[in-house]
Amino acid sequence: MTVELQRTSALSSKTPSVQDLLRTLVGFDTTSAKSNLALIAFVEDHLKDHGVASTRVPSPDGTKADLFATIGATGAGGIGLSGHSDCVPVEGQRWSSDPFTLTERDGKLYGRGACDMKGFLACVLASVPRFKAHKLKEPIHIIVSYDEEVGCTGVRPLIARLGADLPRPRAVIVGEPTSMKVIDAHKRIDSYRTRVTGREAHSSMPEIGVNAIAAAAALVGELERLGADIAARQNDPRFEPPYSTVCVGTIKGGTAPNIVPKHCEFQWQVRSLPSAAPAEVPRDLSAFAETALLPRMLQVTQEAAIDTETQGSVPAFVARPRSEAVALALELTGAKHTHAVSYTTEAGLFEQAGCPSVICGPGDIAQAHAADEYVSVAQLDACMAFLAGLADTLSA
Numbered sequence: 437m438t439v440e441l442q443r444t445s446a447l448s449s450k451t452p453s454v455q456d457l458l459r460t461l462v463g464f465d466t467t468s469a470k471s472n473l474a475l476i477a478f479v480e481d482h483l484k485d486h487g488v489a490s491t492r493v494p495s496p497d498g499t500k501a502d503l504f505a506t507i508g509a510t511g512a513g514g515i516g517l518s519g520h521s522d523c524v525p526v527e528g529q530r531w532s533s534d535p536f537t538l539t540e541r542d543g544k545l546y547g548r549g550a551c552d553m554k555g556f557l558a559c560v561l562a563s564v565p566r567f568k569a570h571k572l573k574e575p576i577h578i579i580v581s582y583d584e585e586v587g588c589t590g591v592r593p594l595i596a597r598l599g600a601d602l603p604r605p606r607a608v609i610v611g612e613p614t615s616m617k618v619i620d621a622h623k624r625i626d627s628y629r630t631r632v633t634g635r636e637a638h639s640s641m642p643e644i645g646v647n648a649i650a651a652a653a654a655l656v657g658e659l660e661r662l663g664a665d666i667a668a669r670q671n672d673p674r675f676e677p678p679y680s681t682v683c684v685g686t687i688k689g690g691t692a693p694n695i696v697p698k699h700c701e702f703q704w705q706v707r708s709l710p711s712a713a714p715a716e717v718p719r720d721l722s723a724f725a726e727t728a729l730l731p732r733m734l735q736v737t738q739e740a741a742i743d744t745e746t747q748g749s750v751p752a753f754v755a756r757p758r759s760e761a762v763a764l765a766l767e768l769t770g771a772k773h774t775h776a777v778s779y780t781t782e783a784g785l786f787e788q789a790g791c792p793s794v795i796c797g798p799g800d801i802a803q804a805h806a807a808d809e810y811v812s813v814a815q816l817d818a819c820m821a822f823l824a825g826l827a828d829t830l831s832a
């Protein structure tokens with residue numbers, strides 16, 4: 437702790453250390469369901485203290501905001517440093533210390549979001565004096581988003597303004613936890629909700645009812661079968677696991693044990709390889725419903741139905757060939773190889789919008805979302821060195 441403070445004070449007496457900044461960021465409970473405006477105001481003030489103006493991109497209901505700020509030369513190009521401000525809930529998790537109070541144990545800094553991904557944001561904010569001190573020939577853009585954890589929705593209105601009233605970076609580094617490895621591809625997510633409508637009846641006469649839970653169970657079984665079939669067919673060794681995956685995440689239905697249930701619904705996701713056809717699983721499920729379930733259900737009641745609706749999608753990310761973002765991250769980390777991951781990020785959205793992107797940030801994804809989430813001091817140091825290298829590169 438003392439060592440860290442001394443190290444930073446050599447850079448600027450005005451700037452809090454990366455750990456102080458991380459402590460403040462973790463202290464804001466920015467669970468996706470809550471407002472992030474207090475955190476955004478803090479980041480704005482921090483930037484303003486260093487003479488950096490920023491632009492808020494508010495959410496449609498005004499309870500949240502993205503932030504965009506530019507350091508250095510104005511005009512086209514520049515490198516975007518992008519991180520989300522929201523974090524996943526702590527409910528139901530057993531933490532050894534208060535999740536919103538950054539706590540150090542054995543070189544690890546524990547707190548909700550410490551790894552995913554306030555650690556990266558803290559490094560970026562701590563590097564602002566360095567960015568300012570360098571004569572940057574090309575700007576650095578700081579991008580802070582909201583609602584990443586609930587489908588990467590919050591960054592979309594900001595991305596829509598890139599190249600319009602906000603400058604479009606020539607490359608974007610998304611600082612999700614990769615243990616500072618360079619990631620140039622990730623899977624896609626499609627989320628669905630399937631609703632089954634049957635017919636209520638006394639449980640002593642199930643034949644005059646249509647059991648929505650039983651039909652839902654058959655559909656869930658079919659999804660498991662489809663998932664196993666995909667696992668046997670697909671094999672892209674860059675990904676772990678090397679195939680698209682199917683997961684049913686919630687299910688609810690029925691009212692009492694002695695009533696044939698009329699309603700049941702479940703939510704499920706497909707995480708597809710970038711090369712896979714994402715519409716395949718919902719199409720196959722609907723074919724199963726129409727041939728194996730619905731004819732029998734409709735014989736009992738015309739009200740019987742099985743409806744699947746899309747709840748959201750996050751595009752896959754595949755860096756373009758000879759991506760300048762990937763080249764930059766490889767140069768700054770000294771890594772020889774890139775990797776692919778199975779979780780999703782905002783990188784696919786930036787890439788789609790014409791900004792070459794790469795994912796590289798401090799902390800291990802294994803710690804993200806878990807109880808006792810942490811980022812190690814060593815990882816923060818590595819990210820600070822990475823950002824110092826970026827400042828050197830852009831001012832050379």
Ligand SMILES: [Zn+2]
Nearest residue numbers: 520552553612
């Ligand atoms: Zn994240």
